[in-house]
Amino acid sequence: MQNHGNTFIPAYPKSITELMGKYSILQINGSLHKRVHGLIAGFLKSPQFKARITADIENSVKLNLSLWRDMQSPIYVQDETQKITFEVLVKVLMSIDPGEDLNLLKREFEEFIKGLICIPIKLPGTRLYKSLKARERLLKMVGKILEVKKMAMENTNCTQNTIPVKDAMDVLLREGGEQNNETHALPLDFITGNIIEMMIPGEETVPMAMTLAVKFLSDSPVALDKLREENMEFKRQKNKFDSSENYAWTDYMSLPFTQNVISETLRMANIINAVWRKAQRDVEIKGYLIPKGWCVLASFTSVHMDEENYKSPYQFDPWRWEKLEAAVNYNTRFTPFGGGQRLCPGLELSRLELSVFLHHLVTNYRWVAEKDGIVHFPTVKMKRKLPITVTSIST
Numbered sequence: 001m002q003n004h005g006n007t008f009i010p011a012y013p014k015s016i017t018e019l020m021g022k023y024s025i026l027q028i029n030g031s032l033h034k035r036v037h038g039l040i041a042g043f044l045k046s047p048q049f050k051a052r053i054t055a056d057i058e059n060s061v062k063l064n065l066s067l068w069r070d071m072q073s074p075i076y077v078q079d080e081t082q083k084i085t086f087e088v089l090v091k092v093l094m095s096i097d098p099g100e101d102l103n104l105l106k107r108e109f110e111e112f113i114k115g116l117i118c119i120p121i122k123l124p125g126t127r128l129y130k131s132l133k134a135r136e137r138l139l140k141m142v143g144k145i146l147e148v149k150k151m152a153m154e155n156t157n158c159t160q161n162t163i164p165v166k167d168a169m170d171v172l173l174r175e176g177g178e179q180n181n182e183t184h185a186l187p188l189d190f191i192t193g194n195i196i197e198m199m200i201p202g203e204e205t206v207p208m209a210m211t212l213a214v215k216f217l218s219d220s221p222v223a224l225d226k227l228r229e230e231n232m233e234f235k236r237q238k239n240k241f242d243s244s245e246n247y248a249w250t251d252y253m254s255l256p257f258t259q260n261v262i263s264e265t266l267r268m269a270n271i272i273n274a275v276w277r278k279a280q281r282d283v284e285i286k287g288y289l290i291p292k293g294w295c296v297l298a299s300f301t302s303v304h305m306d307e308e309n310y311k312s313p314y315q316f317d318p319w320r321w322e323k324l325e326a327a328v329n330y331n332t333r334f335t336p337f338g339g340g341q342r343l344c345p346g347l348e349l350s351r352l353e354l355s356v357f358l359h360h361l362v363t364n365y366r367w368v369a370e371k372d373g374i375v376h377f378p379t380v381k382m383k384r385k386l387p388i389t390v391t392s393i394s395t
């Protein structure tokens, strides 16, 4: 994973490559990949972006959690967390607010991703065909949003600084277009395609991490008590000074046990359990020859569940991170977000979303989870979407 795209490149099953388009960030290599990755990662980790998105995440989490009070039991955590994170994701990528457009986009996107892992036959009626059609409709919808943004930019005779960059689409739209020099600008269809493709790694991962955090905490009452204690104390301290309860992203990041719960959840969840690569030349690793053209599956589960890396790896133990912090080489032993030049640009955003969700969940509700199991293939899911019954905590 640490190579520079000249030894191993991504290689996905045919249904995925068909659906993604050849200029997707997930498939491109070399200098174009470096440019697009750098733009998106730079934007998502900027303090200005995180400050702004924290309020959006809070609004979405608070609104959706408040509805739980009047919902009939059981509440299905997997569905509920998906609502929250989809709202955040489209805000990050193209600033769509909740409403009819968002609902339509969600429906089409769900139809689109159903075909990611399927038999790659492209005939009317097949799964792949339906998903390709959904992709065409998505391209149209996102293309319209892009057109509007482009016109707004042109009408205000925008230079880099006059209209603030609000989302990933803005970032890509402005790239190379400054000083009216359009020659280095990214083509519009490249941008539209990539906005849709960036929804793929962002859409299911964060809600599944939230759902599994609830699952692991339900099975570990001592860890849940400690998490609640830390977050209740944080809430009390905050309310002393500012009863409006608006927290900064740095507040969330400063809760050590909560961060350890998130790391431990990501280690055990293995939401992206592996990545696919293809050898560009003969490669020798630890005495084994991987011939040019062969595919390699870099398994993160094997890393995270290896006793040599983590003692009692199947035990949910957030405290292990207090001891591990200095010792673990994160590049090779903790890889939920991958590594090297393809390291997930949504890493910090995901941790922030998880922190906000856990904070509002444990300070507002107690819950009892029904029996449920985790399915690991082809993607991580709960067998029964994790049904829980909640009771409000009065503070």
Ligand code: HEM
Binding pocket: 010, 025, 026, 037, 092, 198, 201, 202, 203, 205, 206, 209, 271, 272, 275, 276, 335, 336, 337, 338, 339, 341, 342, 343, 344, 345, 346, 347, 349, 350
């Ligand atoms: C818990 C949540 C998440 C996990 C576990 C996760 C995991 C990963 C992993 C393992 C990769 C590397 C893939 C590879 O090497 O081929 C990746 C790439 C990527 N992720 Fe995430 N991801 C998460 C959330 C997000 C979010 C919220 C976004 C969107 C805002 C996002 C956007 C991306 C993109 C665009 C890439 C491709 C990067 C590239 O190839 O240059 N991810 N993610």
